[in-house]
Amino acid sequence: GIGGGGYFVYYDAKSRTVHTIDGRETAPLSAGSDLFLENGKPLAFADAVSSGLSVGTPGTPATWATALDAWGSRSLGTVLKPAERIARDGFTVDDTFRSQTASNETRFRYFPDTAKLFLPGGQLPVVGSTFKNPDLARTYAELGRKGVGAIYRGRLGDEIVDTVNHPPVDPGSGWNARPGQLSEKDLAAYRAKLQKPTKTSYRGLGVYSIAPSSSGGTTVGEALNILENTDLSKASEVQYLHHYIEASRIAFADRGRWVGDPAFEDVPTKGLLSQRFADSRACLIKDDAVLASPLAPGDPRHPAACSDRGTAAPTTYEGENTTHLTVADKWGNVVAYTL
Numbered sequence: 001g002i003g004g005g006g007y008f009v010y011y012d013a014k015s016r017t018v019h020t021i022d023g024r025e026t027a028p029l030s031a032g033s034d035l036f037l038e039n040g041k042p043l044a045f046a047d048a049v050s051s052g053l054s055v056g057t058p059g060t061p062a063t064w065a066t067a068l069d070a071w072g073s074r075s076l077g078t079v080l081k082p083a084e085r086i087a088r089d090g091f092t093v094d095d096t097f098r099s100q101t102a103s104n105e106t107r108f109r110y111f112p113d114t115a116k117l118f119l120p121g122g123q124l125p126v127v128g129s130t131f132k133n134p135d136l137a138r139t140y141a142e143l144g145r146k147g148v149g150a151i152y153r154g155r156l157g158d159e160i161v162d163t164v165n166h167p168p169v170d171p172g173s174g175w176n177a178r179p180g181q182l183s184e185k186d187l188a189a190y191r192a193k194l195q196k197p198t199k200t201s202y203r204g205l206g207v208y209s210i211a212p213s214s215s216g217g218t219t220v221g222e223a224l225n226i227l228e229n230t231d232l233s234k235a236s237e238v239q240y241l242h243h244y245i246e247a248s249r250i251a252f253a254d255r256g257r258w259v260g261d262p263a264f265e266d267v268p269t270k271g272l273l274s275q276r277f278a279d280s281r282a283c284l285i286k287d288d289a290v291l292a293s294p295l296a297p298g299d300p301r302h303p304a305a306c307s308d309r310g311t312a313a314p315t316t317y318e319g320e321n322t323t324h325l326t327v328a329d330k331w332g333n334v335v336a337y338t339l
Contacts, residue, residue, distance in 0.1 A: 002139065002151065003160065005059030006339040007210040008067055009197065013332030018208040019070070022193040023063030025056030028181040029189065035181075043178075050107045052164040052180025060339065061148035062192040067335075070194070077144030084144070088137035090130035098127055110175040111168060157187045200225060200273050211269060215259040216338070218272040223251040225278030226285075239287065246285045249295055254281070256313055257297035271300025280305050 005025035011018050027035065035053060036043050048054050068076055101108070101118050108114045117133065118125070125131055142150050150156045161184055167177035197208040198217030202224040209217030226247040232240050258268055271277055280303035284291060294312040298304070323339040 001136075002060050002143070003055070003058045004339055005056065006063065006337060007214045007216065008063050009208070009210055009336045010067070010071060011208070011332075011334040012071070013334075018197045018199075020195055020197045020210045021063050021066050022195055022210065022213055023059035023066070024213055025059050026186075026190060027056055028183065028186050030181045030183070046107075047176070047178070050110060050175070051178040052167050052182070053178050055160075055164045055180050055182060057182065057186045057190045058151060058160070059190065059192055061143065061151045062190060065148045066192040066194065075144075076147060080140045080144045084137050084140040087133045087140060090132035093125045093127055093129050093131050095127055097131070098125055101125060107175075110170055110173045110177060112170050113168060115170075152187045152190060157184060161187070198269065198273060202228060210338075212259055212267045213261040213263075214338075215255045218259055218267075218269055219251045219255045221273045222254060222278055222281075223247045225273070225275050226250060226282040228275065228278065229282065242287070242290075243285060246291055247282070249291060249293075250281045250284060250298075252315060253295040253297045253312070254300070256315065257310060258300065268300045271303075274300065274303075277303045279303075280307065 005023050008021040008023060009018065010020070036048050043053075064076060064079075068074070068079070072079070102124055105119065105124065108118050115122070117135075139156065142156065146154065151160070161182050164180040164182040167179060169175055169177035195211055198211045198221055200207050200221035207221060207224060209220055211217050223244075224247075227243060230243050232243070235243065254272060258272060260267060262269075277298065277300045281298050283306045292312075294314045296312040297310040298307055299310065325337045325339075326334070327337075328334045
């Protein structure tokens with residue numbers, strides 16, 4: 001799909017360097033801290049997500065264009081041809097696709113266009129049938145001809161804005177599809193960001209990832225730093241899993257407190273990736289006990305040994321909505337791309 005966003009990490013084998021693109025969706029320029037409040041109270045996740053409010057400015061097309069401009073050897077139109085063909089000619093529905101559609105069936109029925117595509121004849125797609133998406137095929141073809149400007153300064157973008165701000169809900173469904181605040185100005189202002197990766201080391205290996213606004217690099221890096229001084233080779237499977245899970249829980253507690261969009265928040269990336277901070281958190285892990293839940297965050301700016309005096313918050317629910325692709329070529333170049 002073209003309406004989302006993500007994080008693109010590229011390893012260039014010839015120069016042995018890592019490059020990243022922050023192509024995450026951005027909130028509308030008009031968005032404030034009250035975007036997901038109604039009558040002063042937070043909206044339920046389901047109410048917020050099946051609405052125009054949850055739609056950000058798409059980053060995916062800009063990510064593709066940025067990557068191709070920097071490192072590509074073919075045009076956007078050429079590399080979109082296989083996707084255009086699959087969307088046009090279809091693919092065979094399997095159990096996974098049917099079950100994923102079933103888990104979204106209720107909300108799909110709120111929106112007639114969505115229901116027509118994903119629920120042919122009003123029913124879930126049958127395993128073994130062919131699923132086609134001709135509108136998406138035409139969209140890919142238009143992007144290939146006109147470039148991503150068709151999204152950010154053209155007709156496709158106008159249609160996205162209109163849909164977000166006037167959600168085409170089935171009036172008989174009773175669903176309150178709250179309108180969003182996306183504008184043509186938001187699309188025209190969007191830029192994917194080329195930025196430096198995060199870097200940490202683990203047992204002599206360099207570990208590179210995506211920096212904030214993503215939480216991936218800081219969270220994985222902190223967890224590995226916490227495990228750095230534990231000899232996992234001598235641990236039993238139970239001990240290994242216990243330390244791995246606890247290190248991850250600690251890193252996620254710190255992620256929830258400290259990681260945001262650096263365009264708006266002061267994110268202590270260096271501190272989160274420091275071995276000193278990791279060591280101050282690692283001493284919380286006990287071989288014979290499980291950490292309390294929810295777990296309080298530490299302070300990477302002022303690491304204190306075994307400190308857990310911050311305000312604990314439950315881990316946020318994020319759903320099952322992430323696609324990750326890893327691709328390598330014969331020259332050793334690698335892309336890791338999370339959508």
